[in-house]
Amino acid sequence: MMKKIVLNYAKVALLVALAVVVSGCKKDPVAGGFSVAPGKQVTFAKANLQYNIALNKWEFLPQPSYYVGGANSSIKDTTYGGGLDLFGWGTGDNPRKYSDKEEDYQTFTDWGSKMGGGWRTLSKDEWKYLMDGRPNAKDRYGFATVAGVKGMVILPDLWTTPDSIPFFAGNKYLDSNTYNPAMWEKMDAAGAIFLPLSGYRVGTTYQSEAMDGRYWSSTSDLSNGAWGFAIFIGGYRVNCYDRRDVGYAVRLAKDM
Numbered sequence: 352m353m354k355k356i357v358l359n360y361a362k363v364a365l366l367v368a369l370a371v372v373v374s375g376c377k378k379d380p381v382a383g384g385f386s387v388a389p390g391k392q393v394t395f396a397k398a399n400l401q402y403n404i405a406l407n408k409w410e411f412l413p414q415p416s417y418y419v420g421g422a423n424s425s426i427k428d429t430t431y432g433g434g435l436d437l438f439g440w441g442t443g444d445n446p447r448k449y450s451d452k453e454e455d456y457q458t459f460t461d462w463g464s465k466m467g468g469g470w471r472t473l474s475k476d477e478w479k480y481l482m483d484g485r486p487n488a489k490d491r492y493g494f495a496t497v498a499g500v501k502g503m504v505i506l507p508d509l510w511t512t513p514d515s516i517p518f519f520a521g522n523k524y525l526d527s528n529t530y531n532p533a534m535w536e537k538m539d540a541a542g543a544i545f546l547p548l549s550g551y552r553v554g555t556t557y558q559s560e561a562m563d564g565r566y567w568s569s570t571s572d573l574s575n576g577a578w579g580f581a582i583f584i585g586g587y588r589v590n591c592y593d594r595r596d597v598g599y600a601v602r603l604a605k606d607m
Contacts, residue, residue, distance in 0.1 A: 361368050361578070378527050385485075386480065386481065386508050387480050391606060393426055394474070394605055395602060396470065398417060399411070399415075400601040402434065402446035404447075406545060409446075409465045414498070415463060415544065415547070416547055418547050419435060420433070422435075424555050436601075437598030438598055440459065440599070441458060442460065443460035443465050445460075451554055451594075453594065459571065462529060463605075470603040470605050471603065471606075473580075474570050477509075478589050487508075491507075494524060496526070496528070496529045497545050500547050500561075501547070502547040503582045504538070504577075507543070507545050513537040514541075516530070516537055546583065547564060548584070549564050551597060551598055562583060562584060564581070565599040566580075567576065578590060596605070
């Protein structure tokens with residue numbers, strides 16, 4: 352004799368809804384988050400990473416517009432006790448490495464692992480999705496001058512421009528998006544981040560200050576190169592390929 356099966360449709364609907372949430376099939380953006388893949392958001396550090404030689408300590412620079420600049424040329428000077436913020440790829444375990452031999456950069460040690468707290472470096476694909484793939488991506492960045500320093504502003508997924516503060520998205524508005532420290536404090540409180548055009552280092556030579564900013568990803572290829580995110584006056588490249596020994600800046604993120 353067959354048993355009669357009675358379905359409780361309310362319970363079935365609830366179980367289906369819970370399965371969708373648990374599986375991550377649908378995840379709405381969270382305030383302050385930046386999408387780096389469908390359904391995946393991160394928060395960013397407020398400033399670039401530096402290695403403080405005197406204190407033998409990894410730390411974030413005090414302000415988003417700060418960078419070490421030409422002092423990175425002193426990376427091999429054993430008498431130099433200041434900071435460094437342009438690193439060869441994957442040198443979280445050896446920030447003073449300046450060798451130009453590609454075989455010296457075969458292992459990636461994430462700089463975030465030295466900071467703790469879940470900090471990490473974005474992958475190449477995550478940088479690309481952030482800039483080109485997320486909804487309204489082209490409205491979520493702009494070039495700007497913050498406290499006299501040129502660079503790029505990147506906005507979170509959910510964004511409301513603070514009252515009386517200008518923001519023009521895209522590549523053309525470097526002079527229009529000009530913020531003094533008090534103005535940037537409001538942009539920061541609303542969730543924006545700023546990546547300075549902090550240059551890059553080749554060996555012990557510092558190059559392209561205020562013209563170019565290069566930020567590492569965690570992604571390498573099968574040869575001796577690695578990928579980064581490059582910004583420059585009037586544009587950016589999400590798939591910037593370079594030798595691993597070239598010194599790039601690092602902006603860490605953590606998953607939400």
